[in-house]
Amino acid sequence: MTSSDESIRKPWKSCFRDGLFDGQVALVTGGGTGIGRAISLELATLGAIVVIASRNRSKCEDAAKEINRQLSGNSKGRVVVGKSSLNIRKEEDIENLIASILEEHKRLDIVVNNAGGQFVCPAEDLSNRGFSAVMETNLRGTFLVCRESFNQWMGEHGGRIVNITLGNRNGMPYMMHSGAARAGVENMTATLCTEWINSDVRVNCVRPGVVYTDSGAENYGEAEDMLLERVLPSIPAKRFGTPEEISSAVTWLLCEGASYVTGAILCVDGGSSYTFLPLIDIEDAAHLPFYGKLPKKARL
Numbered sequence: 214m215t216s217s218d219e220s221i222r223k224p225w226k227s228c229f230r231d232g233l234f235d236g237q238v239a240l241v242t243g244g245g246t247g248i249g250r251a252i253s254l255e256l257a258t259l260g261a262i263v264v265i266a267s268r269n270r271s272k273c274e275d276a277a278k279e280i281n282r283q284l285s286g287n288s289k290g291r292v293v294v295g296k297s298s299l300n301i302r303k304e305e306d307i308e309n310l311i312a313s314i315l316e317e318h319k320r321l322d323i324v325v326n327n328a329g330g331q332f333v334c335p336a337e338d339l340s341n342r343g344f345s346a347v348m349e350t351n352l353r354g355t356f357l358v359c360r361e362s363f364n365q366w367m368g369e370h371g372g373r374i375v376n377i378t379l380g381n382r383n384g385m386p387y388m389m390h391s392g393a394a395r396a397g398v399e400n401m402t403a404t405l406c407t408e409w410i411n412s413d414v415r416v417n418c419v420r421p422g423v424v425y426t427d428s429g430a431e432n433y434g435e436a437e438d439m440l441l442e443r444v445l446p447s448i449p450a451k452r453f454g455t456p457e458e459i460s461s462a463v464t465w466l467l468c469e470g471a472s473y474v475t476g477a478i479l480c481v482d483g484g485s486s487y488t489f490l491p492l493i494d495i496e497d498a499a500h501l502p503f504y505g506k507l508p509k510k511a512r513l
C-alpha cells in the first residue's frame with residue numbers, strides 16, 4: 214500500500230446543506246429545555262427525527278409541540294417525545310427507551326447525552342449520597358446511554374455520539390462532584406472512541422462554558438448579580454454563550470464534515486478554558502436557589 218492508495222483516502226464532498234440529517238434518528242436526552250432544546254431544534258431543522266426524553270415528560274411534550282410549530286414545511290425532521298419518561302439514573306429507563314426507539318423508528322444514528330446537572334456545595338459538606346447522585350447522573354447515566362445505544366444498535370450499524378460536559382479544566386469550585394464527573398465523561402469518551410471506531414461509531418464531547426438559558430435563569434435567577442459581577446469578567450469573550458452556539462458545535466461533530474473526528478473535546482466557552490473561574494464567595498453561592506436545598510449541616 215502507498216499513501217496515495219484510495220483505500221486510505223476519502224473523496225471530499227461538502228456536506229453543509231439542507232436535509233443534512235434526512236432519514237436519520239437522533240436521541241437527545243434532556244432535549245426539552247435549554248441547550249438540549251436548541252440541539253433538538255437544529256437537528257430536526259436539518260431533517261432528523263429527534264426523540265427527546267427526561268424525567269418530566271410533560272415538559273418534553275410542550276417543547277416538542279413548540280419546536281414542531283417552528284419547523285418550516287420544507288424540513289423532513291420533527292421532534293417526538295420518548296414513549297416513557299427517562300431518568301438516566303435508572304438503567305431500566307435507558308434500556309426501555311432505546312428499545313422503544315428502535316421498535317418505532319427502526320434505527321438510532323445519533324445520540325446526544327445532554328441531560329445532566331448538579332448543585333452548589335462546598336466539598337467538605339458534600340454527603341456521600343449527594344456525591345453519588347451527581348456521579349450517577351452525569352457519569353454513570355452518560356455511560357449507560359452510550360452502552361445501550363452501542364449494544365442495541367450502533368455496534369452493528371455505526372453511529373455518532375456527542376457527550377455534553379462542562380468547563381472543568383481548572384476544577385469547579387463548589388461543584389467538585391460535577392467537575393469530576395464531567396472529567397470522567399471526557400476520559401470515557403477517549404476510551405470509547407478507540408474501542409468503537411471499528412464499528413464506525415464516533416464519540417466526541419462538547420464542553421460548554423457558562424451558557425445563558427431560560428431554564429438556567431430559573432435555577433440561577435437570584436444568582437444573576439454574582440454571575441454578572443464575579444463570573445462574567447473572568448470570561449475572555451466578556452459575555453455568556455447561547456444554546457445555539459452549543460448546538461452548532463454539536464451539529465458539526467455529528468455531521469459528515471467531522472467524519473475523521475473522534476475523541477475530541479470541543480470547548481465552546483468564549484476562551485474560559487484559559488482563565489480561572491473566580492472562587493466565588495460561598496456567601497454569594499448561598500443565594501443560589503438550589504443551594505437552599507442543602508442539608509442543614511452544609512448550610513452556612
Ligand SMILES: CCCCC/C=C/C(=O)SCCNC(=O)CCNC(=O)[C@H](O)C(C)(C)COP(=O)(O)OP(=O)(O)OC[C@H]1O[C@@H](n2cnc3c(N)ncnc32)[C@H](O)[C@@H]1OP(=O)(O)O
Pocket residue numbers: 329330331332333334340341342343344346347350379422423424429432444503504505506507508511
Ligand atoms: C459559575 C456557574 C457555572 C454553572 C454552569 C453549569 C450550568 C448547568 O449545569 S445548568 C443545569 C442545571 N440543571 C440541573 O442541575 C438540573 C439537574 N440537577 C439535579 O437533578 C440535581 O442537582 C441532582 C443531580 C443532584 C439530583 O438531585 P436529587 O434527585 O434531588 O437527588 P436526591 O433526592 O436523590 O438526593 C441525593 C443526595 O443528594 C443531596 N442533594 C440533592 N440536592 C442537594 C443540594 N442542593 N445541596 C446539597 N445536597 C443535595 C441530597 O441531600 C441527598 O443526599 P443525603 O441528604 O445525604 O441523603
Ligand SMILES: NC(=O)C1=CN([C@@H]2O[C@H](COP(=O)(O)OP(=O)(O)OC[C@H]3O[C@@H](n4cnc5c(N)ncnc54)[C@H](OP(=O)(O)O)[C@@H]3O)[C@@H](O)[C@H]2O)C=CC1
Pocket residue numbers: 242243244245246247248249266267268269270272299300301302327328329330331350377378379380420421422423424425426428429
Ligand atoms: N447552562 C450552562 O451554563 C451549562 C450547562 N452545561 C450542561 O449542559 C446540559 C444542559 O444544561 P442546560 O440546558 O443549561 O440546563 P437544563 O436544566 O435546561 O437542562 C438539563 C436537562 O437535563 C434533564 N435531566 C436532568 N437530570 C436528569 C435525569 N436524571 N434523567 C433525565 N434527564 C435529566 C432535565 O430534564 P428533567 O428535569 O425533566 O429531567 C433538563 O432537560 C447539562 O448537562 C448541563 O450541566 C454545561 C456547561 C454549562
